[in-house]
Amino acid sequence: MINEDRLVKLFKELCLINSPALNEGDCVAYVKEYLEGLGLEVKEDSTGSKIGGKANNLIAWKPGSVSTAPRIFLSAHFDTVEPTEGLIIGERDGVFFSESDTILGADDKGGMAPAIEAIHALIESGEPHGDICLLLSVAEEIGLKGAEALDLEELNLDFGYVLDTGPPVGSFVTKTATHDKLDITIVGKPAHSGKDPEKGINAIQVAATAIQGMSLGRISPETTANFGIIQGGTATNVVCPSVSIKAEARSTSLAELDKQVDHMISRFENAAREWGAEVRIDHHRHYVAYSIDEASPVVQIAQKASASLGLEPTLRTTLGGSDANIYNAKGVPCIVVATGMDKIHTHDECISRKDLVDTARLTYQILLEAAR
Numbered sequence: 576m577i578n579e580d581r582l583v584k585l586f587k588e589l590c591l592i593n594s595p596a597l598n599e600g601d602c603v604a605y606v607k608e609y610l611e612g613l614g615l616e617v618k619e620d621s622t623g624s625k626i627g628g629k630a631n632n633l634i635a636w637k638p639g640s641v642s643t644a645p646r647i648f649l650s651a652h653f654d655t656v657e658p659t660e661g662l663i664i665g666e667r668d669g670v671f672f673s674e675s676d677t678i679l680g681a682d683d684k685g686g687m688a689p690a691i692e693a694i695h696a697l698i699e700s701g702e703p704h705g706d707i708c709l710l711l712s713v714a715e716e717i718g719l720k721g722a723e724a725l726d727l728e729e730l731n732l733d734f735g736y737v738l739d740t741g742p743p744v745g746s747f748v749t750k751t752a753t754h755d756k757l758d759i760t761i762v763g764k765p766a767h768s769g770k771d772p773e774k775g776i777n778a779i780q781v782a783a784t785a786i787q788g789m790s791l792g793r794i795s796p797e798t799t800a801n802f803g804i805i806q807g808g809t810a811t812n813v814v815c816p817s818v819s820i821k822a823e824a825r826s827t828s829l830a831e832l833d834k835q836v837d838h839m840i841s842r843f844e845n846a847a848r849e850w851g852a853e854v855r856i857d858h859h860r861h862y863v864a865y866s867i868d869e870a871s872p873v874v875q876i877a878q879k880a881s882a883s884l885g886l887e888p889t890l891r892t893t894l895g896g897s898d899a900n901i902y903n904a905k906g907v908p909c910i911v912v913a914t915g916m917d918k919i920h921t922h923d924e925c926i927s928r929k930d931l932v933d934t935a936r937l938t939y940q941i942l943l944e945a946a947r
Contacts, residue, residue: 577696577935579729579928585609586671586688590680593660596717597628600651606653606691606711610635613695614947617708622724626714632721634730635649635709637694644705645872648735649694649707649938650898650909651849652715652722653689655680656920672925681916681926686738687711689914689935696939704946706945715739716783722898727905734873735909736941737899739907741916745886748911752797752894753864755836759843761785762853765809765816775814776852778807782818785846790838798826799894800835825894827864862896865903873908881938886933912937 594602603619610617616638619631630653637645657678667672673679690709697704708730712721740748761782766775771923791800798821807818822839826832840856847854869875869890881888891913902909915930 576700577692577939579932580836581695582688582692582931582935583928585638585692586684587664587750589688590659590664591662594653594655595657595658595676596714597626597630599628599630599713602653603630603633603711605712606687607633609691610709611700615694620725622713622721625724626720628714630713632713632725633709633711637698637704637707639705639707639809639946640703641705641946645733645940646706646708646731647945648710648730648732649690650712650735650737651690651739652683652712652898653687654713656682656714657742666928669928671928672924672926673922676922678920678922679728679926681924682919683715683916683932685916685926686912686914686934687858689931689938690738692935693938693942695933700919702943704942704947707911707942708735710735715898716846719896719898719901722901725900727907734906735902735907736873737878737897737902737909738912738913738934738938739862739897739899740893740895740913740915741919742913742930743887743889744913744915744930745881745884745937746889746891746913747874748870748893748899748913749867749874749890750892751864751900752827752898753829753832754823754825754861754896756830756859756861757822757836757839758852758857759820760823760855761818761820761843761847762855763814763816763850763880764852768812768814772814776850777815778818778852779815781850781852782820783847784849785843789842790835794835795831797828798824798831799833800824800839806861823861827892827894829864852914855928862900863904865900867903867908867910873910876940876944877910877912880937880944884933884936884940886937895905
């Protein structure tokens with residue numbers, strides 16, 4: 576069964592390898608050697624060259640002994656949302672955290688380590704199982720780029736599990752949102768702010784007019800919207816000639832999402848007309864929602880495995896995205912498996928020893944249930 580000391584050692588070693596998006600090569604090399612040492616068939620694809628990165632997705636196979644079992648995959652991602660150079664890992668009351676001024680990297684090494692340990696334990700156990708594929712992606716944190724570049728069709732998979740969300744361990748994400756992005760550029764007119772301000776059109780003022788009163792934040796239980804980055808201006812003595820804004824909206828309802836995006840676009844277009852400015856808006860769909868039926872095999876196997884361990888096999892909906900959105904869009908059903916990663920994308924990120932072990936135990940049990 577699960578070897579706790581080995582699991583914790585692997586988790587720490589993965590976290591200590593600095594692997595920000597597009598620069599995951601050292602971590603990929605480490606995991607590739609580790610998996611080859613377990614006897615898996617391991618290869619890298621050519622994703623790095625496709626996305627401008629220095630690392631590729633890793634694909635590893637554990638051939639099965641049960642020919643009638645579904646061909647399933649386990650997935651996690653190498654990259655962290657920030658660099659972890661100089662990371663010092665602490666442990667307090669059974670919880671791992673960063674003692675340095677960095678994130679821990681449990682997102683997603685708190686998913687990767689249990690997935691690898693589950694396969695390691697399965698090899699040691701000799702239990703019958705079907706074909707198992709490990710899909711370990713790069714550049715997830717900057718737009719699911721590794722998963723998007725992966726040639727999933729050639730792998731001929733039936734369904735799978737993406738270990739990449741927070742607790743409670745034993746629960747699963749079966750429904751997510753569609754995510755739209757807006758890149759907005761407002762073009763005003765420069766002028767000297769002291770000598771000729773009336774001859775200029777202040778792009779900041781145009782943006783303020785558009786944003787004031789706009790529906791943002793939590794729009795409804797299914798929909799959110801946000802402005803994340805605003806940049807513009809050249810100097811305090813120049814009427815601001817242009818502003819760029821990066822915004823997003825997400826919803827599990829396409830109708831609500833389209834309504835929200837139309838609302839945001841129209842506010843900017845109306846403000847530009849009011850001030851005599853120009854506005855350019857690039858609207859694109861970042862990823863699409865998925866909703867997996869509770870009666871489907873991928874869900875039933877996961878819930879049975881969770882319940883058999885005394886966990887709560889709750890099905891969840893989230894507005895967050897993961898590689899699962901891409902894999903589902905490519906036609907391979909999958910759900911997200913909860914791990915212990917908590918307070919992710921902050922320097923307070925942490926994960927408990929117990930949750931690491933329970934995630935590995937759950938993953939191991941899923942592999943056994945799939946073969947049955």
